[in-house]
């Protein structure tokens with residue numbers, strides 16, 4: 001058995017595992033956590049567990065079950081983004097087709113660690129619901145028969161948890177589809193189980209095999225998921241470096257989580273860490289309204305405040321776009337950070353406030369300017 005496999009094999013999974021681990025830290029386990037774990041599976045692998053520095057820190061909160069998960073909130077649902085509703089009618093269950101030109105292909109319900117705040121809490125950790133290879137093949141056929149699709153987001157669960165020969169088949173088949181320009185793999189493995197990437201040579205060979213050799217082949221991107229600066233370690237750096245050396249561009253999405261990263265200093269050190277790793281922040285998600293995750297939800301303005309503070313105070317390309325995934329599957333909506341409140345299109349400018357200061361902008365409509373110039377030229381010709 002390879003060492004990286006032991007990391008997940010020895011994960012905390014049962015109430016008894018948790019009890020034992022807590023006892024080792026002289027903490028008592030709440031008996032109600034038994035119900036929490038029965039409802040929402042737990043898996044805290046030994047690597048991620050080792051990142052916990054103290055009780056209730058930003059790592060603990062992401063991984064260790066909380067009785068709050070049983071709290072019921074009126075506005076929360078199991079599937080607020082109505083992902084089930086975007087499965088094509090009568091089509092493969094592995095496809096979520098929300099946007100015209102890109103689809104999500106779900107290939108796994110398993111992850112290296114089950115995040116307590118997961119949007120797909122209704123599905124993950126349930127091996128029974130793991131998509132079959134037959135359904136995945138149907139999903140790929142769906143993509144092949146829809147020429148408008150140019151981007152496939154391979155997701156789950158975590159696509160890097162499936163057997164490597166399956167991933168090989170999926171990437172190989174998708175690569176053959178001529179209308180695809182982009183293949184994205186959404187995975188938390190570089191963050192929660194970097195040893196998989198460091199030690200599993202077979203996986204790296206498969207990724208290498210499918211990275212494009214010409215512009216005709218779709219580019220492979222990896223979108224990963226770091227939420228806290230303590231997740232940036234020498235192991236995660238090494239994993240990211242291996243992927244970068246394959247020529248795979250990496251982006252990161254972060255979920256805004258109460259008590260984890262709803263803090264300007266934490267977020268700044270997270271994006272700086274990502275910058276040093278060569279991973280570009282992509283989205284900062286407002287936490288979706290998912291049943292069992294209500295205690296992670298912040299006010300919307302929190303994310304706005306954090307992004308405003310990053311604006312002007314750090315490298316422009318290290319700023320994620322703050323988005324709210326609209327209820328009912330209406331897609332991601334960028335939140336207006338409110339810098340340009342005083343600037344309107346019908347006025348010639350307005351005021352703005354940025355972290356650097358208060359100021360005025362003058363809007364000189366370029367179309368008007370060109371028109372004016374033309375008029376002048378015309379006038380000259382007529383003379």
Ligand SMILES: *Cc1c(COP(=O)(O)O)cnc(C)c1O
Nearest residue numbers: 096097098099102103104153332
């Ligand atoms: C987020 C998402 C995508 C990808 O959206 P981008 O804004 O291009 O990253 C595609 N399909 C679904 C269902 C999604 O939720």
Ligand code: SF4
Nearest residue numbers: 111114115118157188
């Ligand atoms: S890795 Fe992603 S899909 Fe898996 S539990 Fe965490 S947030 Fe959910």
